[in-house]
Amino acid sequence: MAFTQGHICARRRQRGISSVLFMLLSGLSLGAMVFGAIYYVRGLQSQSVTVHAQTQAQLKAWSGVEALRQHLYQLGATEAAKLSVNQVVTFSALSGISATVVDVLAADSVNCGGGTRVGFNITGSSGGANSLLAATFCAKGNGGTPGATGKVPAVNIKGNLQLGGDLKVQGDAQTKVVVDGTVNGSGSLTGISNLYATGDITLGGSVGFDLLFSEGNINLSGSALYSSVQSMKNVSLSGGVSVASLTANGTVTMSSNSVTALNSIGNVTTGSATIGTLKTKGSVVGSNLTVSGDAQVAGNYTESSNGSVGSGNYGGSLSTQTWNTKVNMTRVANLAVNITPLTSSTVTTPAFDAGPYKALANYVFEWDGSDIKVTVNNVNSIPNGIYFLEGSGQTRDYLCKTNSYNAATCLAKICSGYSTSNTCFAYDNAKKKWTIAGTTMAPGVLWFEGDVEAGSGTYYNTWIASGSINTAGTNSTYAVNYAGYANTCTNTAFPTLVPTNFCKASDTSKLQPVSAGNIAYGAGGLVGTVYKGGKINLSASNDVYGSVLAGDDLTTSGSTVVHGYVSAANLASIPTGSSLGASTSIDLRNLPSGFDPSNTAATSSAPMSATLLWSRYR
Structure with a gap:
């Protein structure tokens, strides 16, 4: 078969297409190789970064282990036993570390020689990687002297307390009286600077304290002077009681009393009382109430007699006698009165076993x-x-x-x-x-x-x-x-x-x-x-x-x-409750060297130590 000139031209055109296709395929192959190499290098880099992050996370977790060991060394067995399961531990000076208490066993004679065994879950975090480490420690001895830092009250009573006679507490900032219960007292009680009770406080007679704090109600009568009265519930004053600063989460009721500064989240009801400055998120009902300074009342203000207010605002309504022009207050719609609610403190529960x-x-x-x-x-x-x-x-x-x-x-x-x-x-x-x-x-x-x-x-x-x-x-x-x-x-x-x-x-x-x-x-x-x-x-x-x-x-x-x-x-x-009566003095002044009244633990004669018992990754 003979080829014509047309056939020859067609073959030449096809030969050019083949060359182009060959070059295209070669270029694609080279591109695939290049991109494959890039992907491989990036994969190695990512793997390297992941390994580095995981390593750093593990190092942080082990840093947490050492930090916890040193902390337990400072606590000792007695304080370590006060840790609670699910308690979160914070590391203020170390980033990327968190821990949670998972186990606490005091007097562990099997694994800890009578000390306190404490287990933690510790997490170290770095670059998106986390490492979870379970670690269990043994704390022995008694660390620190809490009395030296004022953490231990001079008087610590669990249950109700009856006060009577002449009670004095002398010393420095440690002279705090803590009662996990109610307090009742009358007579001549002086010298107590700080009384904290989880229950109601009821005091009468010539009683005087610098600071009263109750998680319950406070009822005061007699002719005493108090520097500060703080109640997480209600306060009632009668007789000739005077208070420099009064704060209540609840209501305040008073008659013939004087308060320099009163802050109440609840309502205030008074008779012939004198108040320097008054703030309440509730309403005020007064009868011959004198507010010599400023009054900020979120609710209504009612004065049924000849009372007066130096200046102030109210958010609800004002009700006075038509002839009484001495209540100088202005209505402010939706008046907001800022009073921070009182909150309870942690009460150390005493214990003793002979x-x-x-x-x-x-x-x-x-x-x-x-x-x-x-x-x-x-x-x-x-x-x-x-x-x-x-x-x-x-x-x-x-x-x-x-x-x-x-x-x-x-x-x-x-x-x-x-x-x-x-x-x-x-x-x-x-x-x-x-x-x-x-x-x-x-x-x-x-x-x-x-x-x-x-x-x-x-x-x-x-x-x-x-x-x-x-x-x-x-x-x-x-x-x-x-x-x-x-x-x-x-x-x-x-x-x-x-x-x-x-x-x-x-x-x-x-x-x-x-x-x-x-x-x-x-x-x-x-x-x-x-x-x-x-x-x-x-x-x-x-x-x-x-x-x-x-x-x-x-x-x-x-x-x-x-x-x-x-x-x-x-x-x-x-x-049956405790009673401090007659002439009783608690004197923490001029204590001799070697005597630490806050350190009475039966185990504290042993040297302090904190050791890691075992650990594992989780």
């Missing part, structure tokens, strides 16, 4: 059914062990190896009676009660099974009872840390009976404080799951140098001065 202190005591007194047995720990010249308390005539109050006095088997006399023929100790088995009366005892921590009556004498001891404690006669008790080196380590009445946990051979000039030594009296404890005892009654004449810790309620009468903190935990099944 049980853990038994292991820290120098002398443990128990009745075995026929004999008094004394367990001795850390006393110079007496080997640790169990002894009988025996003696007769001039050889009383001896620790003996047998249950009868024998000069060869009796080691030491531990108490001086009123005479050589008087014993210090008596035990009533039917009442499970110890009675101790003499001139003085060997210094150290005393622990009693049952109730105790501490009679007349001067004692350089810490008294702890699993039951209740009352005082009698003229009693002066110095908690061991308060007693100091001379009375504890070089006691002239008992020079050889040195409590070696307080008195170190390596330091012959300074007492080694132990937390239990800050307590003068501590009463009450758990028997199984039931709380027993816990009542402390300071009667007659008492000079107490140390803290008084009642597991149930506290009663003072006669003349009582306490140089230390006072608390009542209201742990009994049928609480």
Whole structure:
């Protein structure tokens, strides 16, 4: 077959198209290779960024672990036990870290050697990546001295409190009285600068406080002057009560009273009262009410008699007698009166259990059914062990190896009676009660099974009872840390009976404080799951140098001065409430070195530590 000239031209045109197609396909292939390479490089870069972000997130999570460990070290076991599950932890100085408490177990003897075990979920975040780490710590010892920062009130009462007589609280900013309950009082009460109650406060007579705060109602009568009265509910004033500053979330009712500055979210109702400045989100009903300064009333203002207002505004209506032109107020529609509502504070709940202190005591007194047995720990010249308390005539109050006095088997006399023929100790088995009366005892921590009556004498001891404690006669008790080196380590009445946990051979000039030594009296404890005892009654004449810790309620009468903190935990099944009466003083001034009335934890003698028990990624 022959090809014509036309055929040849067609073949030439097709050959050109093939070249173009070949070049196009080659270009597409090269483009695919280039874009594939770019995608691959970007993928590597993205993977690198992701790995870097994840690594940074993990590093932040581990930074959170160390920050929490250091924080628990500062808290110690006692404060760490107050953490609550689901509590959120903030890291003010560290970004990209958050944590939540997931587990808290105090006195964990299995994993934490009796300390507090705390578990956290910790999240580290960086560049969009998150790392979740579960970590569990063990906190031991007792960190910090909350009393030094004013966090521990001088008087801390759980349950209702009755005030009477002459009550004084002296010291610095720590002299706060906290009552988790109601407060009732009358008579002459002075010297309390700050009273906080979760329940109602009702006071009368010549009572005077700087600051009253109640989460409930406040009812004041008599002729007292108060610097500040704050109620999360309602306030009622009567008699000749005067208040410099009054704030209420609820209503205010007053008659024949004077208030310099009144702020009330609720209504204000008055008789012949005098107010300097008045602000309320409610309405005012007055009868001969004098507002000498400014009044800002969001609601209505009613004056039924000859009252007056210096200047002010109201948002509702104004009602006065037609002849009364002394209420100088202007209506402002939708008047907004700004008053910040009062909010409650966290109340530290007191507690006391004599049980853990038994292991820290120098002398443990128990009745075995026929004999008094004394367990001795850390006393110079007496080997640790169990002894009988025996003696007769001039050889009383001896620790003996047998249950009868024998000069060869009796080691030491531990108490001086009123005479050589008087014993210090008596035990009533039917009442499970110890009675101790003499001139003085060997210094150290005393622990009693049952109730105790501490009679007349001067004692350089810490008294702890699993039951209740009352005082009698003229009693002066110095908690061991308060007693100091001379009375504890070089006691002239008992020079050889040195409590070696307080008195170190390596330091012959300074007492080694132990937390239990800050307590003068501590009463009450758990028997199984039931709380027993816990009542402390300071009667007659008492000079107490140390803290008084009642597991149930506290009663003072006669003349009582306490140089230390006072608390009542209201742990009994049928609480009766506490009462501070007669002449009672709480004096936190001029406390000696080594005495820290805020530090009374039974575990705080152990060194502080915080360790990571285990961790895992989640």
